Amino acid sequence: MKFDKSLIATLREDPKEAESKSHRILLRGGFIRQVASGIHTYLPLGWRILLKISNIIREEMDGIGGQELLMPAISPKELWEESGRLQEIGDDMFQLKDRKDREYCLCPTHEEIVADTARNMIRSYRDLPQIWYQIQTKFRDEPRPRSGVIRSRQFIMKDSYSLDCDEAGLDNSFNLHKRAYEKIFKRCGLDFVVVDASGGLMGTGESKEFMATVAGGEDQLAICRQCNYRANLQIADGKGEPASFDDLPIEQIATPEKRTVEEVTQFLRVSPQNLVKSIFFTAAGKDPVLLLIRGDYEISEDKIQRLVGHDYQPASAEQIRATFGAQPGYIGPVGMERLTIYADDLLRGARGMITGANRDGYHVRGLNLDRDVKIDKYVNIRKVKSGDRCPKCDGEMLIESALELGHIFKLGTKYSISLGANFLDEKGNSKPIIMGSYGIGLERIMACACEQKSDDRGAVWPISIAPFDIHLTILNPHEDIVSSTSKEAIELLTKAEFSVIIDDRDISAGIKFNDADLIGIPIRITVGPKGIKNNQLDICIRETGEIITASKTELVTKCIEIRDMLYRRING
RNA sequence: CGGGGCGUGGCGCAGUGGUUUAGCGCGCAUGGUUCGGGACCAUGAGGUCGUGGGUUCAAAUCCCACCGCCCCGACCA
Numbered sequence: 007m008k009f010d011k012s013l014i015a016t017l018r019e020d021p022k023e024a025e026s027k028s029h030r031i032l033l034r035g036g037f038i039r040q041v042a043s044g045i046h047t048y049l050p051l052g053w054r055i056l057l058k059i060s061n062i063i064r065e066e067m068d069g070i071g072g073q074e075l076l077m078p079a080i081s082p083k084e085l086w087e088e089s090g091r092l093q094e095i096g097d098d099m100f101q102l103k104d105r106k107d108r109e110y111c112l113c114p115t116h117e118e119i120v121a122d123t124a125r126n127m128i129r130s131y132r133d134l135p136q137i138w139y140q141i142q143t144k145f146r147d148e149p150r151p152r153s154g155v156i157r158s159r160q161f162i163m164k165d166s167y168s169l170d171c172d173e174a175g176l177d178n179s180f181n182l183h184k185r186a187y188e189k190i191f192k193r194c195g196l197d198f199v200v201v202d203a204s205g206g207l208m209g210t211g212e213s214k215e216f217m218a219t220v221a222g223g224e225d226q227l228a229i230c231r232q233c234n235y236r237a238n239l240q241i242a243d244g245k246g247e248p249a250s251f252d253d254l255p256i257e258q259i260a261t262p263e264k265r266t267v268e269e270v271t272q273f274l275r276v277s278p279q280n281l282v283k284s285i286f287f288t289a290a291g292k293d294p295v296l297l298l299i300r301g302d303y304e305i306s307e308d309k310i311q312r313l314v315g316h317d318y319q320p321a322s323a324e325q326i327r328a329t330f331g332a333q334p335g336y337i338g339p340v341g342m343e344r345l346t347i348y349a350d351d352l353l354r355g356a357r358g359m360i361t362g363a364n365r366d367g368y369h370v371r372g373l374n375l376d377r378d379v380k381i382d383k384y385v386n387i388r389k390v391k392s393g394d395r396c397p398k399c400d401g402e403m404l405i406e407s408a409l410e411l412g413h414i415f416k417l418g419t420k421y422s423i424s425l426g427a428n429f430l431d432e433k434g435n436s437k438p439i440i441m442g443s444y445g446i447g448l449e450r451i452m453a454c455a456c457e458q459k460s461d462d463r464g465a466v467w468p469i470s471i472a473p474f475d476i477h478l479t480i481l482n483p484h485e486d487i488v489s490s491t492s493k494e495a496i497e498l499l500t501k502a503e504f505s506v507i508i509d510d511r512d513i514s515a516g517i518k519f520n521d522a523d524l525i526g527i528p529i530r531i532t533v534g535p536k537g538i539k540n541n542q543l544d545i546c547i548r549e550t551g552e553i554i555t556a557s558k559t560e561l562v563t564k565c566i567e568i569r570d571m572l573y574r575r576i577n578g
Numbered sequence: 579c580g581g582g583g584c585g586u587g588g589c590g591c592a593g594u595g596g597u598u599u600a601g602c603g604c605g606c607a608u609g610g611u612u613c614g615g616g617a618c619c620a621u622g623a624g625g626u627c628g629u630g631g632g633u634u635c636a637a638a639u640c641c642c643a644c645c646g647c648c649c650c651g652a653c654c655a
Contacts, residue, residue, distance in 0.1 A: 015588080015589090015605090017588095017589060017590090017604095017605095018589075018590085018604060018605080018616075019589065019590050019591095019604080020590085021589075021590085022584085022589095022590075022591095022647095022648080023584095023647065023648050023649095024648090025648075025649065040647090042646085042647090043646080043647065043648090091655085094655090095655075097653095098653090098654075098655085114655065115655050117655090144655095146654085146655080148653090148654070149579075149652080149653055149654075150649095150651090150652090150653075150654090152648090152649085157654080224654085413655080415655085443655085445655075479614095481613075481614055482613060482614090484613095512613090513613090513616090514612085514613060514614095514615085514616070514617060515613065515614050515615060515616095516614090516615040516616045516617085517615085517616050518614095518615085518616095519614085519615045519616085520615065520616055521616090523615090532614070534613095534614055535613095535614085536614055537614080544614090
C-alpha cells in the first residue's frame, strides 16, 4: 500500500481531547477518528489491526470447536423484558422504535438472542454441547465514555456462548475458553493476568477476568506478592488486622460539622481504625440493611449485593434522615435494633469505637460492638487495601490498576429458564440448558498494545497485530537509482508475502522517519541514495531501534529472520 | 447525575465590545530551490467565530437559554 494514496493523516500535535496514552497515539497516528462521544471510525490503519486481532481470535475459537455466526445488532425489546434485563441494564440500553412504533434495543450483549435461538433449535441432549461465537458491534449508552476506544458506546466484541447439558459440561466449556483466551492475549503480545471476578449483572456463577496491568486502568486488582491469588478488587478477600481500643462507657460527644472519617479523626485526634462507618442500603419493597465497616476500609458494593441482592443501592440522604433522624455522616447502629445490621468481620469484638450518634453534630464514643449493638451477622464486606494479607498464603497484597480485556462467565440457567430454552435429556425429561458466556473487547486489545508497548515516539505494534509487517521508507524517490532499487525491494518483499506500506512521498526524510515511528510498524526498511552507493539497505527494528544492514540479495532472508525473531519474542 | 474546563478554516491556538477584507503556526494547492531524523522562497485556496434569542449605533467579544466535547467523581454486562 502506498502511503500517499492511503487514508492516513498523522497529526503533528496531540489532539486536545486525548488524555490517555492509547487515545493520543491512536488519534495522532491516524488509526481512529472520533465521530461523537464514545463513537469512532476505525480508519484503514486501525481497521487492519482489528482485522489481525479478529483472525487470531477466530483461529483460537475455531480451535475449541466454536462455530462462528452473526446475530443481529438490533433486537425486539420483548426479549429483554422476558429475561428481566431491560430493567437491570436500564439507561445503558440504546433503544429505538420503528415506523410502526414497535420497540427495539441495540444489543449490549447477546445472551437473550442466543437463548431465543436455542429454544427454537436445540431439542435434545444429542444437540449439545454447542459453542457459538460472533465478532460484532455492540452498543452501550455509557454514562461517561472515556479514554478514546477503551470505554466507548459502540465497540466490537467477540462474544461466545456455550450450551451444555450439565455443570460438568459447563466446566469443560469454561476451561476451553479460559485456555483459548490465554492463547489469544499471548498471541496479541500483551501482558495480562487472569483474576477472579464478579459476575455483576450477568449472574452469580464463577467468572474470570483477563486483565492487562496498565497504569491508569479502569479496574483495580488485588494481587498477592507470594502466591498466585489475584482477584478484582471488587470481590477480593484479604486478611486485615483486628483493632480494639479502651473499654469505656458509651457517651455522646459533640462533633459539629464533622461528617467524614477524615474530619472526625482529625477533630478527635484518633486513627481511622477507631471509627465505625455506617452505610445504609435500601431496595424497593424490601427491608433496608445497615452495614458497618471500620473507618480505614471501604465497602465493596459487589460483596454487599451478593449478600443482600443486586437491587440494593446506597440510600438517599432523604431515606437516611427519615430512618435515623440525622444527616448522613452522623448515623450509627446504636438504638437501631429494628434494622437488619451486618458488620464487617474485622469489627468482631471491637471495643471503644467511635460512630455516629443518630443526632446531627454528635458521635458516640466507647462503642462496644458486642455490648451496644445487635449484629445480625458478621461478614466480609470490605475492599482489600494495600498491605492486607493474602487469604491463601498470608503474603502481602498489592493493589494494581488494570484494563479488562476479556471476561468469562458461568451463567448457568439464568437465561435458559427465563426464556424457556430447554432440552430433553436421555430419560426424556425437559431441562434448562446450562449456559456460559465469554467476551473479548477488540478495541481494548488495540488500545492495550499502545498502553503497554508504545514509547515516546509512538506506537510499537506487536508483529502479530501490526497493520503491516514492513514500513518501506524511500528517500529521494525521484532519483532513478532509488526508484529502481525500491521497486526491486517491493517485488522481493511482496513475493515473500510480507505486507508492506510504501512511503515514497516527496518530503523531507525526517517527516517520513517520524511518521514511521509514530505508526509503529515493527520493521522499517530505508532505501536511499547513500545506502545504495554502498549496496546496502537499512533495516530498523522499531521495538529496539536496532539497525541491521543488508544488501539487496540478503534483504528477504534478513527480514524473515527478524520477523521470526519478533514472533518468537511474543510466543516464546 | 454532581464538580471543573473547553467550543474561532483539517489540526493546535491568539483575539474577550469600535483599525476597513477575523489573525498566527502547522497542514493543504501551484511553481521553484532542497533532500539519511519534522528545510526554504514565492503565490494561493479555505472560516454560518457551536446554535438560538437578547442588549447595543456596533457583538467572536456583554447577557440568557440550549447543544456538543474533554477531565474528575457517581455509574459500569
